[in-house]
Amino acid sequence: MKIGFRELNGDSWVALGLIAANAMFLRDLALTESEGAYVSTTTLPIALSASLIVLGSVLLVWSLLRPAASRPSPPDKVEDFGKYSPVVRVSVVVALTIAYIAALPWFGYFLASGAYLGGLSLMYGNRKPLPILALMVGLPLVLMLFFEKYMIVLLPSARLFE
Amino acid sequence: MELLLSGLAQVLVLETMALIATGLIIGIIIGAIPGLNVPLAVAIALPITFGMTPIGGLAMLVGIYKGGTYGGSLSAVLINVPGTPAAAATAQDGIALTRAGKAGKALKMSLYASVIGGIVSDFALILFAIPVASFALSIGPPETFAIGIFALTLVGVLSQGNMLKGVIAGVLGLLLSTFGVDPLTGDFRLTLGVYNLSGGWSFIALVIGIFAIAEALVKVERPLQEQVMVGKVRLSDPEHRLTAEDWRRSLPVIARSAPIGVLIGSIPGLGAAVSAYLNYGITRNLSKTPERFGKGAIEGIAAAESGNNAVTSATFIPLLTLGVPGDVITAIMLGAFIVHGLIPGPALFEQNSSFIAAFFVMFVVATMLHLVIARLGMPLFVQATRISNKYLFPSIMVLGVTGVYVTTNSFFDVFTMLGFGLMGYIMLKLRFPVAPLLIGFILGPLIEIGLRQSVIMSRGSIDIFFSRPLAALFLALAAGSVIIVGLREWREFRRAAAARGTKTGEKP
Incomplete structure (x- = not known):
């Protein structure tokens, strides 16, 4: 199966954005001084960021692999939107x-x-x-x-x- | 009984009734305007009440509280822009009914469910304040955490067939709630070097952004598409009437949602939005036709509104009996009590029994006046569906900016609102449900504080969640909810796959 930029749809771009943003958050959290007994200041944010990277990856794979018929259809183009898109x-x-x-x-x-x-x-x-x-x-x-x-x-x- | 009758005599005077009515009208207007919120209105009205009698001043503040809690549903039902976070649950089905030309039906159910929820809450305050306060006292961090996790499973319910996207939105909401100061240690985290983020993301900016601004951006794509109704809307028309079938569906839901709302209101820190979403989710989960929800199910409105309004009087239970405010509004009202020389707590019942009796009666009178005022105003409110998008959405954009600015006094938060608006717009376009994002954001601090305090209590062990019966019960309910929703999603996925296979001639 050929995967190129042309095949990335909206979901794929969102997934890539999620992965990139959360990688940045994880970097920021790694630099944060962490305090707190048993569960620290950064434990939950790190867990959530990591979860979003995993979920983003699943969304990316799902958006590329699922059949085209089940992908969200583009908005209807039946009405007159006026001069501009x-x-x-x-x-x-x-x-x-x-x-x-x-x-x-x-x-x-x-x-x-x-x-x-x-x-x-x-x-x-x-x-x-x-x-x-x-x-x-x-x-x-x-x-x-x-x-x-x-x-x-x-x-x-x-x-x-x- | 004698005390209550003497209280009735104190409340049924023109001045107090006028103050309750004024408070209700202000509250309904403030609640219905996106961006303006009830705590803001109560805080601003607080100094005005200092010169009044204790019962008169508190009557006005309670009127604002009750009116504001209901008012949020008006804009949610009529224009899909919830005036308060709790009303976002009402918008799910309310706007679907409005788009189907049945705005009157949605508004009526919203009002009647609110009033019934309010009455149940009022009587719970009068009759069961002490036992309910004891229940609230038995709720510690492990239970709060478990309730938060149970409420979080609503993400699945609110995902509307997009489970993966709903979970992503819910986790994103949780993550956004962790920005800024750590609630336990006071350390900064995830500020990204931006000073303005040290307090975290503004809640009001998030709500206005993902609902009001996103909706306005969607609407500007099709500016020529006109409003739902053009002619004058009459509530007596058949499509705006509540039928016996509507009541048959809604009454059992209200009977269940109102007591749940009372219990949630009595627990400090949970609040109306959690109650509204929790009741909406439970009702959808228990429904034999869950696919109707989000498409105009009248019982969805009944669940959200009765649960939402049942919180109002119940939040006074911990305040009056223990001196602990249950939410921001009761915290502000604690100031009103103190200014009038009334110190909430057990001693208040002994030393000021006459005031307490009048205060209790005042809640019931306020709920009755709420019914009258809102019902009289409804023919006017429903005409909002006739306002053309050409006037409505420019006004909403300005109201959104103004509301966030007056609440936070920060241009950073106004820009943040626009950012959230864009995020909401993209989510709508790509069919990501936005409600789970809000639920995650609301529940984030509750879950984190509950988890960390519990683990400190148990010296690092998670057994505490299973050894305490209430916490274990809610975690079991959460697991059950995940299984039910997961199975339902899986069945729907299989059905959709089979339908595709039939269409293309392949085996599913």
């Missing part, structure tokens, strides 16, 4: 979220959340300017009033304008 959409939302979290301490909660909501609304297929604007202003405003005035919990303020 699902992977691009998810990547854009993740990038937007990273930018939002990074912008929070600089632009403050209200501005950053408003801009983020605007971007996300477009990504979720909303093309109506007024409802988008209402969401961009309304939700951050309600949440700010709720947390800062009622719950007395401070949300990030705009460091850039201070």
Whole structure:
């Protein structure tokens, strides 16, 4: 049986990731000073990491050997996803979220959340300017009033304008 | 009896009733919003109650606790985003019913099972506080470890036909729970040189990430796919009504789950999420049609919700009788007791019997008001299924970020939430069940502390787990559960292999 990169499916990649990450954890745990009577600080994490390496190996072998018919089928491609593929959409939302979290301490909660909501609304297929604007202003405003005035919990303020 | 009647007179005044109702409404809202949690709401409301009468202040906090525990199920059923970790068990079947256009049915069962579970818990507190506290005292580290292992076997139940993937998710959850400070020695481990990891992974970031963010990422793939219901949803429509068959399936389950929830609630450290999952797993294991679970089994909702809510009053049993808070919320409420000059413990029953009577009655009144308020609000809650994804998921993303930030005050944890969201998304795409990950994360500290303390108690011997009857019983139950689930999986695998063989003309 020929096994190459082309034959590795999602499960195989997850298995390889698990094995690699847990090998790294095991290395970290080996360097940790271990204390404790009978069962030490690192006993359980080492056992769990080792188990994940074994389970990852089983998943890898299983994903390569099982018949193609029993493998998870790819997502249906019957609907119109719009201009961009699902992977691009998810990547854009993740990038937007990273930018939002990074912008929070600089632009403050209200501005950053408003801009983020605007971007996300477009990504979720909303093309109506007024409802988008209402969401961009309304939700951050309600949440700010709720947390800062009622719950007395401070949300990030705009460091850039201070 | 006279004491209880005097307690009733103290509770049935407008001020106390209004405070319970306010607490319930706040609790339901907080519980339903992903990211906001009940301990946070109770902690924030605590200073507000200092100026009130002892029973009034505690009434509001109990209202928040009860309302919040139930509120988590609303978002779980309606949008597949559990507001609380315990509600993740409710989401398994709740969302399936909602997608089948039966959201009203799921919401009604969730409410009635919650209220029945709550009532059983209230009466257990009133009638059996002392014997139940004695039971809780007999639970030591070996028993905690055994209960944790028994609950961990639920990973198999929740794997939904993907046993290997479910076990991987469960072990991964256990491993994630070991990051940060060692609970026994205080040493750091698995921090990977990152200061922010010294406290371990944030629980709230994990829950929001793998449920809310992952769901939002799945939904952005198909932005043109619209919500389940477009027209106005009426609870009186046949598909939203609970039938006699639904009750026939659910009542025996509630009758079993509520007492189990009471026992779990009375044991410090276990909590509502363990109860919800444990009852869900037991119900599925005992069911003659386990294949219906996860696809809209009404008794799945009944088990999770009655087990979850039966914990609420029971957590006060160790607090009131022994002065030991059973979870984070009762620990915060211990502060409210002390501020009002009430020191929980055996002396409280002798010195403040009038207050104790009113406190007990207040629980029952709060449960009744819970039923009324939630039932009145249900026609409004169910309309959430009409909110378009275009508005719903951008709002959920912002609520998730806000919720994690206000809970942890750390941007690292907010980024962590996004990381867990991506992990949850990949798991969903590759058909890894996410519930075992959460179960592993919840049970990790319980199992580790139980194991290590037991081994220290027995000076290195594992015989302690077999010499103590309760610990041995739970370990035997765990072994039985593994065998039952393993055999069921094996049979399903054989059946699937046979079906493939028939299709291709080969022998299985």
